[in-house]
Amino acid sequence: MLVTHIYFNGQCKEAIELYKQALNASVETLIEDPEHSLVIHAEMLIDNKPLIVNDFGNDDGYSKSGGYQLCVQFDDEAALLRAYEIMQNGSTTIESLQPTDYSPCTVRFIDMFDVRWAFWV
Template structure:
């Protein structure tokens, strides 16, 4: 069994997918727009009104060994990523620094990347889309 995160960017999904591809080397496996759905496929949308046709209905991207799925949801413009954080386990401190700096561009650092009692590198940030990340390398135990 696997747990796979599914993130709803409420209108900025394509921008986020491009950002994660560039920042983390994510491989995009799928990107389907609402316009790709069969005609009459809007019956499951609240009020029967689908989001704009050019918005992303479903995307899947591979970050390392993890499949992350994403969507524009209903493209309401107000994504909320509360109470969760995605954790990236880097191979070494240099990779941790590269990923941390890339994700922090345009975002907000909560804890600068540096050594801790439990890892050679650890830091926390919220990226430009509001997604919280923890980056760790050399975890002890």
Template sequence: MSLSFHINFNGQCQEAFEFYAASLQGVIGTMLQVKNSPMSQSASADWQGKIVHANISIHGVELAGADVKPEEYQKPKGFSLLLGLSTADAVKSAFSQLSVGGDIIFPPQKTFWSPCYAIVVDRFGVPWEINCSA
């Protein structure tokens, strides 16, 4: 059995996954555009470059994603992706990357449970909690 996460994006899935690959040392496995799928014949021209399925491995955890039409998109709420890292410096680095163009909720700092913890909503609307587990 495995458990992973699937995130819907407002037309920015490819940009988001490329950003995560660069920022978090992720490895993109799949990036399937509508134009290369059976859906291409029924999709509009402006939708051909959108992503129907993508996946990326970040520190051994798979994250899947896809673009959804604007009228179907809802910003993620009620959850966060929790990124556990081994050092405070790694938390600060990941936070620095993910916060570019995003919203800082809780800047990196020591808490009673962690030497360094932070919360950010990235520029794609995805909420992240970043925790040092050391």
């Protein structure tokens, strides 16, 4: 099984709350460092698919990876629009809401935590 792991460098709690609200994500595991109020390890489910997140690991000086995108396929356009409306605040649009050859509604953007997303129906 391939599982995505994202480092948020101090903003993990905020990202978890945003994804819970926009994508109905559930938190299965949450381990925090109470002294520094940081997330050591969290496991979330988005549409029953795992996502691991934490606040550590992306500042090791080895890479600045931008070659990824998280994709969410929605059952209908209303659900897509609802999620995008919630996540749009502080985001950067890559491709505006539009129909494509493979979907009646798509959007690509980078959220406020610098995570790249593609939504489609």
